[in-house]
Amino acid sequence: MAGETLPGVTRKERADARIVLHVDMDCFYASCERLREPELRGEPVVVGMGYEAGESFGAVATASYEAREYGIDSAQPISQALERLPQIENAADDEPGGHYRPVDMEFYKSVASEVKEILHDCADVVREVSIDEAYLDVTDRTAWQTVEGDDRTLAEGVGRHVKQRISREVGVPASVGVAPNMSAAKVASDHDKPNGLVVVPPGSVSEFLAPLSVTEVHGVGPVTARKMAEMGIQTAGDLAAADPSTLEERFGSRGRELYDRARGVDDRAVTPTGRPKSLSRESAFAEATEDTEEKANVVTALAADVAERARSRGAMYRTIGIKVVTPPYDVNTRAQSLSGPVDDPELVREVALDLLSEFEDAATRKVGVRVSNLSFTDADQSSLDGWEGASASATEDATTAGAMEDAPVADSPAEDIPAAEQPTEDAEDSGWAAENGQVSLGDFD
Incomplete structure (x- = not known):
């Protein structure tokens, strides 16, 4: 029966017992290029879709954090990126320059296959969202129990283990969020990028979310954020304190869903994306x-x-x-x-x-x-x-991953409805x- 629980166990207690990891590879395409060219580490790297060396057409698929300091963002025209950060070979001696590379999806899939191999080894249930992002349910492998003489939880140890294995065995950085549900784990992995590890134990999710911008709530995009600002909702705490009936009137059923997520409530189970190829x-x-x-x-x-x-x-x-x-x-x-x-x-x-x-x-x-x-x-x-x-x-068989690794969602009436999580290249097939x-x-x- 849907929603069935064990006698004496509430739905909330069952959800809080869950341990979910969200693993997000930091500037993945740029990290892959650095794996191939170690001399690029610490340097501004821009990976362009439709870009060819020496040209100015195409769009930014991803930019390293060093490149982002010059105002370069995903989906930005390469021509605009070049105005802000010229190619290193064209930069004057006293000007900064960036390293521009075309998208090499086959190579990125190869690296992703190594990462996802580790994820499947570390968890019984893995939901691959994209080439560089996945949810793991490790409930049966660890616990929220704290380590004796330490405030850290056993669950944090699993998150750290996953990060260290990816770094040691593959050589690319990952940010990991650990929480009792999917949406909170997603927010946690974004909270301390790059190469971060953020743990949000049960009972502290709403407190963790409250001071964050409402745009941090999983599922809230620019259009919805602007509409919420008109209602005086600026933070996740504001959203959690809002009248859910008013939210439903304004945003339909999604209003209630976003209200729940701002309060740290998300009953979705991590489901695998299908059998491996x-x-x-x-x-x-x-x-x-x-x-x-x-x-x-x-x-x-x-x-x-x-x-x-x-x-x-x-x-x-x-x-x-x-x-x-x-x-x-x-x-x-x-x-x-x-x-x-x-x-x-x-x-x-x-x-x-x-x-x-x-x-x-x-x-x-x-x-x-x-x-x-x-x-x-x-x-x-x-x-x-x-x-x-x-x-x-x-x-x-091969599945083409999205062209823009971390591109923002387009500004349209449905722009902030999370895209359907399509099955991606198998973790071991890429x-x-x-x-x-x-x-x-x-x-x-």
Whole structure:
């Protein structure tokens, strides 16, 4: 029954027991460019959609915080950005300059796949909202209990663990909000950017929200904020203290929803965005290695792990692939398609090692193994012999992420209604697209 609770447990108590993380990658496209070009760290970076090097057309997809100091914002014309911050190579000796790069979505998806792999490993329920944003329900993995002799909660430790793993294993920053519901976690992750960690325990959500601008309430955009200002509502506290009937008269059912969110009430459950299209595991070496045996040993372990994960989820796979990252950060993928779905750990190992042989002498920073084209049917599981004769062509689904990573919502009558959370590139599928069995992301630069 909808809304059913255990005897003696109120709906509010059940909601307060929930532990939700909102993970938001900071200036993600710019962070990816810095991953590829470490010398860009600390420098103003502008990533443009429709932009080409040396040109002045296109729009800003994202700008690093250093670039934002010069008034550069998402969705701004590149020509306007260049007026405020010229390209570094064109700037006078006594003028600041910025580093402009075109959007490289395939590369960003590749990095996102590594981040989301960590998220899926850290939580049983993950809702991927976009290429750089996700909600995690970690209720069954931790608690709001405080650490003995410390004011910090166990839930905060999980949030810190997620941040540290992303930083250590992928090399990009993330801001994390921890709260008892989705909307509060979203506000918390935005509260201390970049690279922030904000924890809002149960019972303190409304107090946390009260002094914030009403625009911070999840779902309130510029148009609604202006209408609320006309009603004397400037802060989340003002909205929480408003007459809900008046809000409903002015904003319809959304008025009540925003009123509840300003009070810290949000009963929505974190729901996954669907079954994965692929499963993968990756491992980075302490430093680039040419040791053939070392690479083979790691790939063997990863293959066993991936095959076990597929089996535990009742998934069979039609494609087996590897990823090899070579210095400075060139991502190479290879894949072998099979004639039918299989559940065969030994085959995964054999195929992965065979594909790895192409990179036997290559200095390698990271390797990964993936199974894709998953099937979750109840059909008899099978294995294939003589896989060498299978088609070497692997055509895999890909979802195009939004062009503007963090662009503001357009100013229209419906501008501040949260966009539908569309299924995005699978956490383990991004950046692995294979065509004719062989693709390097460099091909898409």
